[in-house]
Amino acid sequence: MKAAKAKPAWLTPGVLRHLKRVEHDFHVRAFGEEMARVNFLPLAQRRRYVAEMVDHAVRKGVKFDKPALGVTP
Amino acid sequence: MPLSYAELEKFYESLVARARRRGIACAITSGMACVAFGVAQATQDCDLLCAPAAAGKLLGLLGEARLHGQPPRYRGHLTPPLDARWLRGGWTSHFVWDAAGAEAYLDIFGVAPRGSSPWEAELQGFYAGPHTVAEMKRTNREKDWPFVTALGVKLLEAGDPRGWLHLFNYDVLIQTAAKLSCPAEMIALRPVLGLLAPGEERLEVALKGEIEFWNQLDRLRIRVHEHAVRPYMLAVKRDRRANDPALHTQHLVRVEHAERLLPVNPLRQHGLERLIAEAQAQAARFVQPGALDWLPDVRGCFIGLSE
Numbered sequence: 251m252k253a254a255k256a257k258p259a260w261l262t263p264g265v266l267r268h269l270k271r272v273e274h275d276f277h278v279r280a281f282g283e284e285m286a287r288v289n290f291l292p293l294a295q296r297r298r299y300v301a302e303m304v305d306h307a308v309r310k311g312v313k314f315d316k317p318a319l320g321v322t323p
Numbered sequence: 324m325p326l327s328y329a330e331l332e333k334f335y336e337s338l339v340a341r342a343r344r345r346g347i348a349c350a351i352t353s354g355m356a357c358v359a360f361g362v363a364q365a366t367q368d369c370d371l372l373c374a375p376a377a378a379g380k381l382l383g384l385l386g387e388a389r390l391h392g393q394p395p396r397y398r399g400h401l402t403p404p405l406d407a408r409w410l411r412g413g414w415t416s417h418f419v420w421d422a423a424g425a426e427a428y429l430d431i432f433g434v435a436p437r438g439s440s441p442w443e444a445e446l447q448g449f450y451a452g453p454h455t456v457a458e459m460k461r462t463n464r465e466k467d468w469p470f471v472t473a474l475g476v477k478l479l480e481a482g483d484p485r486g487w488l489h490l491f492n493y494d495v496l497i498q499t500a501a502k503l504s505c506p507a508e509m510i511a512l513r514p515v516l517g518l519l520a521p522g523e524e525r526l527e528v529a530l531k532g533e534i535e536f537w538n539q540l541d542r543l544r545i546r547v548h549e550h551a552v553r554p555y556m557l558a559v560k561r562d563r564r565a566n567d568p569a570l571h572t573q574h575l576v577r578v579e580h581a582e583r584l585l586p587v588n589p590l591r592q593h594g595l596e597r598l599i600a601e602a603q604a605q606a607a608r609f610v611q612p613g614a615l616d617w618l619p620d621v622r623g624c625f626i627g628l629s630e
Contacts, residue, residue, distance in 0.1 A: 264502070265503055266480060269479055276495050281362075281363075289361050296361070301328035301329045302328075303365050305327050314366060319401050319415075320417075320556075323464055
């Protein structure tokens with residue numbers, strides 16, 4: 251993800267390292283180890299993983315479409 | 324042969340690229356944007372933000388867009404027309420391409436629900452910016468909330484202090500605050516951040532209050548729309564022309580009925596202040612006393628909704 255502006259002074263290398271650790275721990279807790287691993291893959295690999303996951307689910311009959319209500323959560 | 328996710332993604336991205344070449348401001352949001360931002364989600368439908376003024380042009384483009392040779396059609400009888408008037412009022416238009424084994428679902432928003440800044444101002448490639456995506460994820464679905472926090476951390480890592488506005492997980496907030504002070508302007512926008520002081524026991528309760536409030540606000544927003552759409556839905560359902568194979572005819576039929584029966588902006592009609600007060604009252608039923616004392620002022624979270 252690109253920063254919109256120049257790097258602010260508060261974002262020191264130490265703070266960034268800390269945020270990365272916090273982020274990783276949270277992804278493991280919130281999404282599980284496998285999805286946390288996927289989330290930190292390079293974009294192309296992440297997309298490929300999601301594609302395989304979705305395609306597999308579709309083959310097994312999973313429907314991903316939401317009801318068309320004219321308003322979306 | 325079923326359409327693969329990769330093909331589907333390519334289809335949506337090429338749709339956005341073609342739209343932009345025609346001067347239509349639009350961006351993919353929600354689940355597909357989350358995948359791009361590093362918070363993977365299994366999703367297959369595409370949520371698209373489109374500048375309401377460009378609704379007519381986008382409809383023209385959809386009319387030409389084929390998937391395995393199939394044109395799209397309006398999905399169901401509840402779908403409002405893709406028209407600037409209703410898009411500005413917070414409605415979503417739903418489309419489907421349903422060639423055998425190659426279904427694609429497209430939901431088009433003109434207004435980002437809960438958006439507090441213009442989404443057009445911060446696009447990232449094909450996608451809406453993470454700040455907008457995170458605001459849109461403050462829904463009444465429990466599963467969305469970890470995505471909000473994850474996007475909040477991503478924003479901070481990118482040097483954007485608005486990440487603080489999206490951290491809803493207690494541990495993440497405490498751990499982040501251990502190394503980083505929250506700027507006063509973020510606390511002004513989100514008072515719960517003022518409880519980040521060490522030993523402050525009210526933080527966890529206040530976070531639950533915030534989430535419950537957003538949950539109720541979204542539930543009420545949807546209820547207002549569902550109530551408003553009913554007469555229109557019945558008229559469209561009765562009208563055989565609504566199922567005409569030509570998208571243009573489906574559209575004209577929907578506009579005809581919408582002009583008579585579909586309120587352009589049911590939320591404004593209901594009253595935003597009233598909606599917010601009702602959400603607070605509902606949330607109060609599910610949280611501890613005092614949990615709602617640090618709610619943000621959400622009157623600015625309806626940006627783009629027509630007056």
